[in-house]
Amino acid sequence: MKLRGLSLFVALSLAAGQAAAVEFTQAELARATALQKKLVTLDSHLDTPANFERADFDILAAHPDNKLSQVDYPRMVAGALDGGFWAVYTGQTDRSAKAHLEDRDDGLQRLSVIHQLLAAHPDKFEEATTPADAARIKGEGKRIVYISMENASPLVADPSLLSFYYKQGLRLMSTAHFLNNEFADSATDPKGPEWHGLSPAGKQLVQDAQKLGIVIDQSHASDEVFDQLIAMSPVPILLSHSGARAVHDHPRNIDDARLKVLAKHGGVIQMNSYSGYLIDNGASAERKTAEGALMGKYGDWEHMKVADGAQLTADLKALDAKYPVKHATLDDFLEHLEHTLKLIGPEHVGIGMDWDGGGGVEGMEDVSDLPKITAWLLRKGYTEKQIAGIWGGNVLRVMQQAQDWAAKQPK
């Protein structure tokens, strides 16, 4: 998910300072942090690579209270987050041939800056391509960088570029984003379904990816895409950052029936913390207009400086004072998590909070607060083994199945 267009305004309404209801003692948080340090902790959807293209972003510096940055090395350490899937995200535009070439270039550029990050900090970050890499890299005291793609539009111009992405480490890929594209229908395109699921090119792309051992990520695609992926996939699929529709009825969330199908098929849902999908914030028309004016002041999100993010945070707080809205809280996030855990069990649930892409709630504004999730899981009685699955074991199991299956296919 990216902070763009109307969705941007929804997402940006989360900066105020109301206290979340759920609270943890220092002892609970200390125990949770200690446990996370023992486990491999992965978030399956980090949009942080968008920041790698901002000239003033320094991943070794902490960026508290900055609307543009929720993940950096100091806060990963503070929140005991080992790493995750770092996304090659590109926006969707007009689907012209020219736009598809720009998407292609933007995707390759985003892929390159991830490798530049790895090259710049070889003592702190390391690329992972197999499930076994995660524990090894953690053991070496480094953070784990799996590479994913959110929105396959960079492959529309030439799907054969998938081979290059694979060679460069791509191991998780979704089909569409906010809008339909040449591969698949989005869950949120105002025009409704175009392909009623995957297009023929989309089915081919999924098959090609699975033959390479790339896990398919259903997040952002329509329910029909989900149904077709389940029907066609010889391996489990992932929802890298999604919520429960039974808790909040939004097309970006998944209904209980499909959650059960997902689990039965061996798949995993990673719980999202994107406010606009957790709750209805009840923003008034005036609020939306004022937010639009505020964002207009900052211009294109992708080209903002990190330094702008701190001011934007302050401006949004001022906006909240003038036009109050309901802010999703950690309780709201935990409600989605709890519902899903109870429905399909801890072997099929994980964490994918859309950090640096619109995620974060009151009470958990950045990754430094992640031990609250573990504290909550412990309080609810989940075992360390179950928590290990939620924090990474489950998504790595899906990856292992995808890679094992691919290894057996004729080349």
Added chain:
Amino acid sequence: MKLRGLSLFVALSLAAGQAAAVEFTQAELARATALQKKLVTLDSHLDTPANFERADFDILAAHPDNKLSQVDYPRMVAGALDGGFWAVYTGQTDRSAKAHLEDRDDGLQRLSVIHQLLAAHPDKFEEATTPADAARIKGEGKRIVYISMENASPLVADPSLLSFYYKQGLRLMSTAHFLNNEFADSATDPKGPEWHGLSPAGKQLVQDAQKLGIVIDQSHASDEVFDQLIAMSPVPILLSHSGARAVHDHPRNIDDARLKVLAKHGGVIQMNSYSGYLIDNGASAERKTAEGALMGKYGDWEHMKVADGAQLTADLKALDAKYPVKHATLDDFLEHLEHTLKLIGPEHVGIGMDWDGGGGVEGMEDVSDLPKITAWLLRKGYTEKQIAGIWGGNVLRVMQQAQDWAAKQPK
């Protein structure tokens, strides 16, 4: 030029220790080094990025007497070389559709590792994309990294990728390498001309590149390509690493008539130090066989470790003792340089020695010896201004003309 196939064996015959005839006093070398430190000194064909893909290569370490490495930061400092054009080189294979996709992937990979080098050492290296960048970067105490492409085969599968390369800094590009490809005839394809110059796709590629302000590099392409480039190009062209055919009759060198045409058209030739093009080494059949056996021991050049390079150097010295060959010397290089300077003047000559791609002669085995060239130029009476042109001013003038022309074209 890359050390491949038969050409490899010719190139590798340069490791022995005979003294070059030309010698310079310490005072001459000190004066030359001091002068280079004042100028912008660029080599227009550095194959060093091939080493970026070797896991044990460290550009901050010196690699003396290593057949795989002639350029690294310490030796650039020692030789007062500010930088140059760092090549995205890919080999040529069977021209199948599959091979072209691999070429595409290899080119993108090589481009990525150049950016990784820049990301890893931002205090020592900086990317340059305009002529003005060179002096600025030198002024900041860093080495200069222009990006070039040797052999356009990575663009055969999809020539529109040129836009991505341009965005990523590509400012100099050649068409073919040892063999003909879909864009142009090589000077050295055993099959002879296929297109009699540029193919239609090649002409289109050249035009597209020139519209972007990318300088076209004629080195490795056939004479017919040269003639067509001169006829069609609204801006001067470059020979990034070539020699004088009047000195040694080899198709990779350029004849006097064409040198005059090149200069009249505003172009520049950068003098190569690839032994096999400087002289005929007179290798016996036995020598060639023994070299083939030796190289077979090391396997694929691209996948050798830097550590293998030191042993290879030693092995080649042993081979020289058993099967002597004539080794090109600094005198031979200077003979090509002098002939060309006298023929077309110092405004049309520069330095492009194919370091890490087969360049280097006895008396100048790596970039640490470059002040010998300046000492020789001073001894011959060239002015500091002329030497500044030879060391970078000329190639930057050609680049400026290309970029100025491109800026005036309709977008």
